[in-house]
Amino acid sequence: MIKIDKEKCIGCGSCEAVCREVFGMKDGKAFVKAQKKLPCVQEAVDICPTSAITK
Numbered sequence: 001m002i003k004i005d006k007e008k009c010i011g012c013g014s015c016e017a018v019c020r021e022v023f024g025m026k027d028g029k030a031f032v033k034a035q036k037k038l039p040c041v042q043e044a045v046d047i048c049p050t051s052a053i054t055k
């Protein structure tokens with residue numbers, strides 16, 4: 001299950017930029033749009049500057 005720690009998220013938008021099918025932005029924070037097992041989810045985990053995404 002893909003999760004975003006909203007306390008850690010700084011709203012940079014990188015996860016959405018690399019994996020638009022799974023991540024969206026709302027009120028300055030990222031949220032999970034759909035629990036899809038796509039390779040780009042790992043890219044988002046790797047790119048997140050605050051390690052807010054877990055899967």
Ligand code: SF4
Pocket residue numbers: 004008009010011012013014015016029030047048049050051052053
């Ligand atoms: S990459 Fe990380 S810090 Fe940036 S919006 Fe996504 S979850 Fe938040």
